[in-house]
Amino acid sequence: MPKLVIEGAKQLNGEIKIQGSKNSVLPILAATIICDDECIINNCPDLLDVHTSIEILKYLGCKIKFENSTLAVDPRSINRSDIPEYLMRKMRSSIIFLGALLSKSGNAKLSLPGGCELGPRPIDLHLDGLRQMGFIIYENHGYIECKSKYKLPGCNITLSFPSVGATENLILASVKSSGITVINNVAREPEICDLINFLNKCGAKIKGAGESTLLIEGVESLHSAQHSIIPDRIVATTYMSAAAITGGTLLLKNISVKELDSIIPIFEETGCLINKKSESALYIESPSRLYPNKLIRTMPYPGFPTDSQPLIMAMASVANGTSVFVENIFENRYKHVGELLRLGADIKIEGKVAIVEGVKRLSGANVTSTDLRGAAALVISGLAAEGITTISDVHHIDRGYESIEKNLKSLGANIERKN
Ligand code: EPZ
Numbered sequence: 001m002p003k004l005v006i007e008g009a010k011q012l013n014g015e016i017k018i019q020g021s022k023n024s025v026l027p028i029l030a031a032t033i034i035c036d037d038e039c040i041i042n043n044c045p046d047l048l049d050v051h052t053s054i055e056i057l058k059y060l061g062c063k064i065k066f067e068n069s070t071l072a073v074d075p076r077s078i079n080r081s082d083i084p085e086y087l088m089r090k091m092r093s094s095i096i097f098l099g100a101l102l103s104k105s106g107n108a109k110l111s112l113p114g115g116c117e118l119g120p121r122p123i124d125l126h127l128d129g130l131r132q133m134g135f136i137i138y139e140n141h142g143y144i145e146c147k148s149k150y151k152l153p154g155c156n157i158t159l160s161f162p163s164v165g166a167t168e169n170l171i172l173a174s175v176k177s178s179g180i181t182v183i184n185n186v187a188r189e190p191e192i193c194d195l196i197n198f199l200n201k202c203g204a205k206i207k208g209a210g211e212s213t214l215l216i217e218g219v220e221s222l223h224s225a226q227h228s229i230i231p232d233r234i235v236a237t238t239y240m241s242a243a244a245i246t247g248g249t250l251l252l253k254n255i256s257v258k259e260l261d262s263i264i265p266i267f268e269e270t271g272c273l274i275n276k277k278s279e280s281a282l283y284i285e286s287p288s289r290l291y292p293n294k295l296i297r298t299m300p301y302p303g304f305p306t307d308s309q310p311l312i313m314a315m316a317s318v319a320n321g322t323s324v325f326v327e328n329i330f331e332n333r334y335k336h337v338g339e340l341l342r343l344g345a346d347i348k349i350e351g352k353v354a355i356v357e358g359v360k361r362l363s364g365a366n367v368t369s370t371d372l373r374g375a376a377a378l379v380i381s382g383l384a385a386e387g388i389t390t391i392s393d394v395h396h397i398d399r400g401y402e403s404i405e406k407n408l409k410s411l412g413a414n415i416e417r418k419n
Pocket of ligand 1 (some may be wrong): 026123162165306307372
């Protein structure tokens with residue numbers, strides 16, 4: 001199994017162009033099956049999760065072309081509405097095909113996606129919402145079977161929690177209903193807005209992107225569209241953390257600065273200087289030693305994103321003082337802590353709370369990736385650690401980061417992928 005090998009304690013400096021957003025392209029690829037002609041997706045990142053989505057699209061019968069960050073999806077030869085277990089288990093977010101299949105053909109049979117490293121990852125909010133819309137849903141033998149007797153009228157739904165995936169599934173399931181669907185307490189992440197923008201380009205009638213309530217007027221059909229995926233705000237934060245932990249500087253290009261509004265103050269609290277060059281470029285200059293973050297609470301957007309918690313925790317592990325994290329979104333998102341301790345970090349977990357006592361210097365060790373952003377935290381820590389850090393199970397990283405070692409090498413890191 002390939003590993004990443006890092007010789008740390010090297011300052012990173014330079015500039016980087018940020019890839020398209022994984023969490024935007026995945027629901028948009030699912031949405032393409034509802035369209036009645038070929039869609040062109042630009043700025044599509046080359047990720048393991050994108051290739052898993054392509055496998056699912058091909059299984060359903062789509063024709064796919066993917067080159068130079070442009071992915072063409074032709075859904076005209078789709079001939080099935082089921083997704084088997086071996087595909088559903090490859091990627092937890094494959095559940096997003098449920099809503100798209102229901103709009104495509106009014107029925108869907110999917111294996112349950114199963115849990116992941118962050119906890120059981122239930123889908124009760126997805127299924128409750130779909131039942132409120134009128135879909136008949138059976139769950140047995142590890143499969144979900146959904147059908148609707150006829151074109152469903154719109155309805156009024158309120159999510160008990162602004163779940164990103166549930167919001168996306170309910171949007172996808174209601175775009176071709178025969179009435180108006182109102183969904184309250186939806187997630188407001190930029191990736192949801194990107195999905196809505198794509199669907200509206202295809203002829204959908206969705207109002208309220210970025211707000212807590214969406215109004216979706218069902219339409220007869222969706223035509224094709226060309227769309228460019230928004231930048232990945234979590235990947236942007238990852239490279240900012242890599243520069244900050246090594247005392248370096250970084251110019252980030254092709255980002256959306258406004259989507260980092262909850263992140264920038266966190267970096268400034270650690271002593272980093274942030275210069276917003278434009279709406280799509282930012283320059284970060286870090287101090288020789290970081291200051292701690294007094295209190296970081298993960299919240300739904302526009303609050304501090306849970307995906308960035310492991311990244312900032314890596315920085316906190318070498319800060320000059322005590323940082324406190326409260327993980328409010330996932331029930332098991334501290335699995336990277338055990339591996340950070342192997343690098344010499346001083347972290348105590350008490351339920352949702354993590355208390356990080358910054359140490360002067362981490363020291364290289366063999367560590368194992370636990371999940372996508374946990375693995376990114378190990379890379380960030382390895383870049384700062386004295387000596388050699390070997391990170392195994394790098395498939396976690398490849399799910400969400402395009403050419404991470406090439407990008408880090410271009411900034412001065414000593415990092416190799418070894419089999
Ligand atoms: C999306 O996951 C993202 N994934 C996650 O990013 C991100 O961490 C998460 O949103 C929160 O922002 C994609 O977009 C592909 P949720 P999702 O439904 O949709 C509970 C990454 O690293 N919940 O908002 O699965 C759930 O267990 C990944 O890129 C229910 O209880 O997140 C969790 O505790 C990791 N029942 C919380 O809500 C449900 O039916 C948030 O989950 C659904 C969710």
